[in-house]
Amino acid sequence: MLLTLVVTSFMVHQVVTRFRINASTEALLAADSEAGRTLEILRDDFGQDETFLIVAAGDVFSMDYLNRLKALQKDVEAISIPLKTLGLRKSERGLPPAEEAHAASPVGDEDFGDFAGEKWSDAEGWGDEAGGVVVDEVLSLINLRRTVWKDGVLRTDGWLHDWPTAAELPELKRVVMSNDRMVRRWVDREGKSSVLVIRTAFMNEPDLHSVSAHLETILEKHRAPNFRLAQSGSPPLNAALGRTVQADFERMFALSTLGILVILAFLFRHPMGIVGPLLVVVQAAIWTFGTMAMSGIPLTMTSNVLPSFLIAVGVGDSIHLQSVYREYRREGMENRRAIVRALGGTGIPIVYTTLTTAVALLSFQMGELESVRDMGLFGAFGVMMALLHSVVFLPIVLSFNTRSVLGATAVKDGDVVARALGWCDSVSHSPSGGATRGRNFIILTGLLVGLVSTVGATRLAPSQGGVEYLPLDHPARVATHQADELYGGVDDIRLLIDAKDGGNIKNREFMLALAKLEGEILAYRDPLTGGEMATSVISVLDVVRETHRATHGNADDAYRVPDTQRGVVDMMTLFENSSPEDLRKLVTVDLNEALITIRVRLKDARDFPPLVDHVVAAAEAAVGPKYRVRPTGTVLTHVSVILVLLWDLVKSFASALLVITVMIILLLRDFRLGMVSMVPNLLPILMVLGLMGYSGIPLDMSTLLIASIAIGIAVDDTVHFAHQFKAYYDLEGDVDEALAASFRHAGRAMMSTSLLLLAGFGVYLTAEVTNLKYFGLLVGFTVIAALFADLVLFPALLRVMYSKKARSAGSGGPQGD
Structure with a gap:
């Protein structure tokens, strides 16, 4: 336990000092992708492509406006703040490419970002600008190029190189507003606003965020009722997304922890039953994010779902183990023996459910997008850490329990969970044990839902937002x-x-x-x-x-x-x-x-x-x-991102499905049962994809993960239920008795973990980033669909496939789940 706490403290330090958030689209690309390589060639040949855009609203052709614009531009050009990566390209920073991703931004001649910079050349007059400054160039109505022939020489001075007088402003307005290269590029059609474009030196994403924050302080200083300023462009947008994601990250982590704490208190009704599972998932999450920080891998618009995912999914192992432990304690078993028996009875299914979830996440390694691969890798690492803490740290915590039965009471007929499980069993079961209309109705309903969902899934459309992720009223x-x-x-x-x-x-x-x-x-x-x-x-x-x-x-x-x-x-x-x-x-x-x-x-x-x-x-x-x-x-x-979204989904899901099917068959040692168990695993996925198709929820960098994550969630319940069914069916030879035992030993834990998942992912509905809200909604729907498939449809299928008694000559029986 001491070692665990020391490692956790070290990981907390890594998160606090080194953890980064990168909300740019480029962070999603693989460094070796064609789009990524071409973007780097652009920067090699034409320099920095990150530009800030300031919209200044007011009476453009007035002396007050122009004087304010001139003062603002002077302050922006003089920005000087300490930045760790100022002037450095990715290859010069000694950091992983993923952390240093830059979002593309307009570059071109006298347009938003029309100063693409200089290729590092020794040619005289070409690229001999001084380095070491934050702002390389600021363009506005004041210094925009105006090409004229004057005194026998071609002049390219700025539009306001010769500062106008008040009397000259009407003529200036006429000339500017009649120039197609100025209107809708630098001045709006009404002459009520103009823009400044700011190009900075090369730097990484966090430093660009710092520049954006400092720039906002300058804008606040210059704002006036007749000079309204707003910051836009790629770096400010990414900075806003980064701040919003970080706020959501912190809030969702806290709310997930709080929600699970409340549910654990309701389920176990004793501090000992709360502390263990909570520390398991919190430490697993901290170890995961600490490892990401040490690896230089930032949290992106894809992996921002990890906090609540690890907490909600990781707690499942602890719940299953602790539920069985509680039952043994309720029966009067000595504490140490109860821990050993609980580990012995739940160990194999816990390991398999963790492995299947990890496989589902590792299937993202088949994808082309770097952020998707990172999400899969560290998501799998996180659930494995949750497994490690569940089978090592949790038993240590439980060893301190000497008297409590963790709120266990005799299950009465009026118990809500018991009644719910009884109903799930009864809809496909008759007293005689024969086929029933209810069983056939459930199977036909499942088939119909699957077909309708498949049609809806064909309507899925890939998307890649940016500004749309922010709330409508976000500045x-x-x-x-x-x-x-x-x-x-x-x-x-x-x-x-x-x-x-x-x-x-x-x-x-x-x-x-x-x-x-x-x-x-x-x-x-x-x-x-x-x-x-x-x-x-x-x-x-x-x-x-x-x-x-x-x-x-x-x-x-x-x-x-x-x-x-x-x-x-x-x-x-x-x-x-x-x-x-x-x-x-x-x-x-x-x-x-x-x-x-x-x-x-x-x-x-x-x-x-x-x-x-x-x-x-x-x-x-x-x-x-x-x-x-x-x-x-x-x-x-x-476009490069969305073109691979669907293909990444197909590849990751297909590989996860194949490996998980083989793993379940090996666990159950029954090919027929393994294949039947895939039905309740696949139906929730079809249902959630169908819901996305019918409701118009796009397939983006967060919802892309839903299929593989859904199969990881669904398999968890299916494995526990099927494991109990197989053990009791081999022992008793009667499908109804085996199902009844499965409901008793796995049903309660399945409902408990589903409730925890709903609480963990429900907090996503409070997120400001809209794609996270969609993700939380879809995962919550998946949890409910998986519970229905495992507790209603799966028993009906098992009664069809195992309708005859076939008593086995075994002894012993399962020790619980």
Whole structure:
């Protein structure tokens, strides 16, 4: 016991000092996935892609607003706070990739995140910016590039390089509001808000959260009734999700513990019966999260279900063992002997139920998503720790019990649990022991429910949310939707286009191909609603057209690709000489690779695959075989996740089902009973998947786990019930007597653990993150469905399969469960 407490104290220290939460979508991807590799190439070639977006609402074209905007930008540029990973890429931090996941964010030329940074190059004027600062660049109406021809020189000064007077504001408003590249990109259509985009140095997710928190203090300082500020963008959204998940994590852990404590008090009615099981599950959870912390594995939007899962599922072993121990104590057995007998009678089924749950969780190793694999690995580790504590730590606790029978009383006819179990037995049983209408009705009902549920399961649709996980009134969600509405989107698709042998970015044919591609992308409409999907396209083409217009008297009809190859080369050379850092945001130093950023409206990830397919196909057709097209960006990250969700579900569930079936057959040593026992294991899964399909609950990173977790829960009850049935049927040879014994010895513990599961997962309904609410609802439904399948349908099936008496010549009998 002392050793256990020492290890637990050490693990608590690890959780407090090293445990991390990463709510970004990129944290879900495997480091070796195609999407992950392409995203890293983007960062290698164009720098940091994490950007903060500040929406500043007010009268944009007023001196008060512009002065406030200038002061805000100055304070943001001066941010200086201690950060552990400032300026470091993943490979330079010496930490596991999963902890350092970054969510993709818009990058492109003069758009949300249009400053993709610099590739680390020694080329003069390219990438020679100083490092070591938190904020690399801030763009706003004040310093946005405005390409003009002035005094025989191409100028790329900011829009407000020459600070306007009050008298000049009407003309400034006219010029800005007539510029298509400004309206809905940097200023809304009404001139009532503008945006600042902030690009930071490379850093890990926790440090980005720190920057977001510090930025919020700056915004609070500058807020005024006529200057309303809201923070959006990928890092603030992930920070908000991280804070919300952490709050849910702490609250659900506490509520699960409290709920189980109350139920344990109701069941065992003595401190000794409460302390043991509670310490078992709490220590198992702490050991699990401590191990995650030491391994550098963060809690993600997938594994955030682990706290209550480990507490609720892990307590089952303790309940079964302690229930049998209590019965022996009630019969007057000496304490030590009661512990030994309880371990002997429940040990095998407890080990098998734990192994089946662990197998169900380890089946996630078949998945492609890294966060799913982590969830399976540490979930399995957690239930094994619960087993270890149940068979080692709990008996030590019980050894201190000298007199108490843990609230055990004689079971009376009026006992609620006894009446419920009696009803479950009676619906498929007649006094004569023959076939009954009730038994047939139960089986037909189960078959019908299974068929209807299967149809519903075919309606499952994968999804990958982000902002939708937050409550409707959460500031981060409100700000994100506001930015999407005012500025035409907050997500992006990016294309990396690099020239192969014979290809060249600095030529007219390539520019014409980009112009054609731009038109096809902007013309695309949502197949379901007919609404716009892409609202802007940013590329090196913009530089060429801007420069061409500037050198032709700023005439609108000159905003086009020059008529000759020499004209294209001249335009790019002029711009490079004037603003090499801006050109660097769009092409690499060797002019061999170009970045295209497509801003898209905020949608569910499942709505994006057709758009992505259209964009990639259009790009490949436009540029031809001399160029390679590689898509990336926030949208691609989300799409990459949902494209493997269903396949991950199928692979993990199929592997879990196969292994668990074999394990149950080996445990029961009866092929027929093992196969029949899979029916009550599968029906709850079909029912919960059917419920998801009919109710429209999406298959996301949390609900993906439901099938494998459900089979782990269902198998627990089935194994205990079938183990008792097999033992008594072999002994007595009578199906009704064997079932009656199973109800007596396993039924009560099954109801108790189901009640504990409902309490443990019921707390998810209090979560702020919506996908956790869905998860709690679905697991609660699964628990009820599994209890029905095991206590009502399973006995009916057994009476059909084992209707004849077949007394065995054995002696002894089970010692209880």
